[in-house]
Every structure is written in C-alpha cells, then in structure tokens.
Amino acid sequence: MLSVAEARARILAPLRATPAEVVPLAEGWQRVTAAPVLARLTQPPRALSAMDGYALRAADGTQGTTLRVVGRAPAGHPWDGRVGPGEAVRLFTGSVIPEGADAILLQEDATAEGDTVTLREAVQAGRWIRQAGQDFATDQVLVPAGRRLGARDIGLLAAGNHPWLQVHRRPRVAILATGDEIALPGDPIPPGGIVSSNAHALAALVRAAGGEPVVLPIAPDDRATLAAAADAARGMDLLVTSGGASVGDHDLVRSALGERGLEIDFWTVAIRPGKPLIHGRLGEVPMIGLPGNPVSAMVCGIVFLLPAVQRLAGLEGAPLPVTQAVLGAALPANDRRFDHLRATLATEPDGTLVVTAFPAQDSSMLRLLAQADALILREPQAPALPAGATVQVIRLDTLGL
C-alpha cells in the first residue's frame, strides 16, 4: 500500500492551474490571481495632509508666530499657489499640500482670527504629511500571482485603480456518488438504503478549496450507467467519485470506468479512514475515487482532494496546517495505516491545547466528524501513548470547511 505522502504527491504532480479569465473587481473576492497585479498609480498621488489644520513652512513654525492665511484647500480642491514666508493655507484631512509648505499646524494648536492664524504650538517639518508614494508607487507589485484574494487585497487593488482582475478560472470538479442504496436528501429512500451525504459534503469542500462543484446524478451499482455517468465528466478539470472503490462484487468504479479508458495510477493507500482510494486519469480528466464511507470520503477529501482543487485553482496546495497538542486520554498503538482520529480540543488556563479522541471512530459516523475540532495524526506503527503525551493534530476549524 502507498503511503499518504506518496499518494498525495502523485495526485498533485500532474495537476496544473486552470487558465486565466477576467472578472470585475467586485467579484474578485476569494479568486486566485493569475498574474502579479501592479499598481496603476502612485498612492498617494501627491503629498497629502493627514490632519485638519494649516499648511506652512517649517521655518515659520515657532510657537507664537502669526501667519497670514492666503488660501483654502479642501480635500479634492488643491490650492494652486505657493506658500511663501509668513503665509499659511487652510487645509483638511486628505487635502493636497500646496507648493512651498513642508509642515502642518493642527487646528487644535491654532488660533484663527480674520485672515490670520497664530501658532499655539511649534510645528515639526514633515509631521502629519503623507508623502507621495508612501503607500505604493506605479508598477509596484501589489499582489503576487497565486494569491487567494481576501477583503484586504480587494481594497488594495481598488486603491491601485484596478476595475478588472485576471484570475484563474474556478476548476470544475465533477462529483459522482455511486451506490444502489443511496438517495438524495428528500427523495424516496430505497429499502435498506440511506441518504447520500457524500456528494453534498464534497461539493462544499470543493467550494471551500476554490473550485466549482458539478454534482452529477447518483449512479447505481451498474456498469453501463456508471460508465455513462463518467462520460459526463469529459471537459471537467477533475472527476471525483464516491463509493464502489473497495473489493466487493458491487464495487464497480474501477472496472466500469476502466471500460471507458480509466488509467489507474494507484488503488489503496495506507490511510484510515479511507484505504480503498483510487487515483487515475479518464482521458484528459484526472480522477480521484473516494471510498463510500462518509467519514472516509471527507477525511480523504481533506487530505487529498482539498490540495488537489487548490492546485487546480492556482494555489500552491500547501501542506495541511499541523499543530501540536497533548493527549487528554491514552491512545493504543497504531497499525500500518496512517490514522486520523476525530477528537475534541480544549485549551487549559496556561494555553496548553488538550486533544481527546472520541472512543468510537467508525467511518460511518458523520456526527462525530461534524463535532470534532481536530484530527489526531497517528503515523503507521505509532506506539501506544499515555495521557499527557504530545501529538500532532490538524485543526479542522482552521481549514474553512
């Protein structure tokens, strides 16, 4: 069986970011930049006042001096003259500093009388002046390529005068849930059947990773239907199946898709939950076959699908964020599969993170996955550990899922 690290590397290796498309800035949030974005102007474009007050020459700025107010420059209405000796110009936050001035007298430190103003405090050259280009200059890189844009980036790119952005097209991920026994939520449930949770959960995960899920109709355990359903995945950036990945007589994904030309790269990974995992290529379309057990599908979704969609979306697909925590309860020794135990987290008064695995870990139990704060990572053959031992965990609350 393949190790988790090798499986992940083999899934990610052939994946390339989708091509660029142009979207309005307002729709750029959470999209991934396809090229570095350069400032289209210098910000601020000219020296501006950071305060309401008066512009003057620092040479005139000693306490007690009285200056003649020769003009007004509200924000957006620059004063065109030049401030000479003994002169001041009234201005406001955001006003352009007029020629000749190099200091600001705060309104609170000024006594205005008719067309004069007297300094109750000395001024300091340059203080309260936002120099031209202090934030950024034309052609400076504001955002690198491959960045998922947050609200702060959107603000910066607006300030850089970008009405349009070049971003990677959201990767289209076909999701095909298989099984005679499953029905969509709200649909009639066949005898002995259950409601399909995987397609919905995986669609949400794909969205969180920056992809666009395309949920295909459920395919029963029937070769012809499965193969036909797979045809619907042509033109997608990735095909994800759930179920039918194991060894039973009705686990048909490999054979049915094989008839349509699926080239299998590997099948089965030393992971729990989720050993029967398929990776291959159906024509041009990369394919990940997830096991049907809902927790196996989601955990393998987190470990393999999330970085795969991120890679297609133009992101680096960084390793999962792993943190240390101490065990709240002892753990038994592990076998040869890399284990991911659903667990709760608590923070002690001294800041120590305590992680406690749920006693039940069956891969059908979604409630415990939804309640878990973290997955405890157990390397293959990891020894038994007492309470208080340090372990590595993936914090589920940091994944945005």
Ligand SMILES: Nc1nc2c(c(=O)[nH]1)N[C@H]1C(S)=C(S)[C@@H](COP(=O)(O)OP(=O)(O)OC[C@H]3O[C@@H](n4cnc5c(N)ncnc54)[C@H](O)[C@@H]3O)O[C@H]1N2
């Ligand atoms: N003899 C063996 N049996 C099994 C092995 C094995 O090595 N030898 N592996 C087990 C492991 S581990 C897993 S994981 C499962 C995975 O099996 P499949 O991928 O073939 O999945 P199914 O058999 O189709 O379904 C398993 C389970 O999950 C339920 N299911 C399926 N689809 C959905 C869905 N969309 N939403 C919710 N639940 C779903 C299905 O009803 C089954 O209960 O195989 C073990 N068996």
Ligand code: MOO
């Ligand atoms: O991997 Mo299976 O997920 O143990 O049930």
